Amino acid sequence: METEITIRQALPGEVLPKQLLLLADPDWSQVEKYLHQTDWTVADKNGRIIGVCGLLRLSSSEAEIVNAAVEERYQGRGYGKRLILQALNEAGAKQYGKVIIRTGNSSLDQLGLYQKCGFRMVRIERDYFVNNYPEPIYENGIWCRDQVILELNTREK
Incomplete structure (x- = not known):
């Protein structure tokens, strides 16, 4: 029987x-x-972090979810969605009216997940990854060139 995964806030100073x-x-x-300016939600399995999701304050009314990730062997089990929904609860508690999340054009699973969590696409930054990353990124057989920006109004969630 698989041990339960706990979704919790990262402890101060937790690596x-x-x-x-x-x-x-x-x-x-x-x-x-953004690593040290971010509030982190983690998926914990027996004291080992197997998933992360960061909430980065952009202004008094807006935040960004950064670095939502789950270890590959635990993907597809709903942990990523639980992490994002917990981060959105935190955003609401902190009175952020809008939360954005960014991903690549080639991140097909992530685009689906974010929309299932209530995010909507608002714009595309063409060639973002070409201009900001030293090496080309390929995912799902697609060259990751453009950044897709999605947002969610926490008051409509």
């Missing part, structure tokens, strides 16, 4: 697994820009 963070953002220099 998040680098390999897990790199699943959602393959450039560590990009991760470092």
Whole structure:
């Protein structure tokens, strides 16, 4: 029988697994820009973090979900959705009226997940990944070039 996964807030000073963070953002220099300014929700299995989801304050009324990732062997079991929904609850508690999330044009599973969580596509930044990442990224056999920005109004959720 599989041990239950607990969704909880990261403890102050808790170290998040680098390999897990790199699943959602393959450039560590990009991760470092928001790592310590973010409130983290984690999926915990027997004291081991197997999933993360960050909520980064952008302004008094807006936040961004950054780096939603679940270890590959635990993907497809609803943990990512639970992490995102918990982060959205935190956003509502902090009075953020709008939450955005960004992903690549090639991130087909993530685009589906974010829409299932209530996000709607609002714009595309063409060639974002070409201009901001040192190496080309391929996912699902697609060159990840463009960034897709989605948003959710927490008052309509």
